[in-house]
Amino acid sequence: MAEEQSASKKPAVIRIKLEWCKGCEICVAFCPKKVLVMEGGKAKVENPGDCIKCMLCELRCPDFAITVE
Amino acid sequence: MFNYLEYIREKNFPHIWCAGCGDGIVLKAILRAIEKSGISLDETVMVSGIGCSSRTPGYVDMNTLHTTHGRAIPFATGVKHGNPKLNVIVITGDGDATAIGGNHLIHAARRNIDITVLLYNNYIYGMTGGQCSPTTPTGSRAATAPFGNIEPPFNTSGLAIAAGASFVARADVYNVANCEKMIAMALAKKGFSLVEILTPCPTAFGRRNKMASPVKLMEWLRDNAVPAAKWKKMTEEERRGRMETGVLMDVDKPEYTAEYEKLVTSLRTGK
Incomplete structure (x- = not known):
């Protein structure tokens, strides 16, 4: 149990595959913690420490470009 | 992940x-949804017609069939009839399934053949430049309705229910968890199932309708696709222009390939 708790508190690893990102901004607009921003027409991870791993960016990314671990 | x-x-x-x-x-x-339902990819066939949504099978690593405009359901019917053990998924759009393929849709529903139709409704013909489809809302602009559409749209889910589908649900890509759940339920259903999935087309629909x-x-x-529980508490006035999501029909009835098999067995054995 203790191990599980520490696992869930691990900081999120958010990866963005820039070659597949088309810059639709859906992930940026609906992130409840403002973790992501737009830069040069692509999504960029700005505040990874604030991520609560709700997974909404990964689920709603149409381009298979975001993963959250 | x-x-x-x-x-x-x-x-x-x-x-x-x-x-x-x-x-x-x-x-x-x-x-x-496919992973959660545990169906074997080797025994799953994805069939599509023509349109943006119908490009889907090209991206998945399973048995796939990209057919002609409006005819995904007839091809799928043939696949299912030829080998009833297969899970047959049809990927189609509002134009493909409710215009040129409209008759195929209602008759597959009436026949109650065990295929799962996932109908992407983006309210427009996106691939060909934004012409009105049978689901374009009244008043919305399209390439063929530059001053606004004067026709009433089809209620696609309602059409499938009226035609006799055993499972019908509506989902949207904003509420993506519900979308996955509705697809999983449709995959599990024995009989004709349809999920109408509301999905945005920024290029052909959004740009013409102040949602570029x-x-x-x-x-x-988010604001207009309403979960069933909330929908039930809404007044007629509040419902106007909005869409109910969730399971709209779920009923068990005789399935076509099973009935066919029964008939063949009875004729062969004389019982």
């Missing part, structure tokens, strides 16, 4: 869909 790479033909990526097109969101929900950005269209879905 869900490992989508196990299910896709990676060499075909990035996909052709426009920035902010919901079709990719639906595809991901389908893949998660993908985010605006997602907000429109």
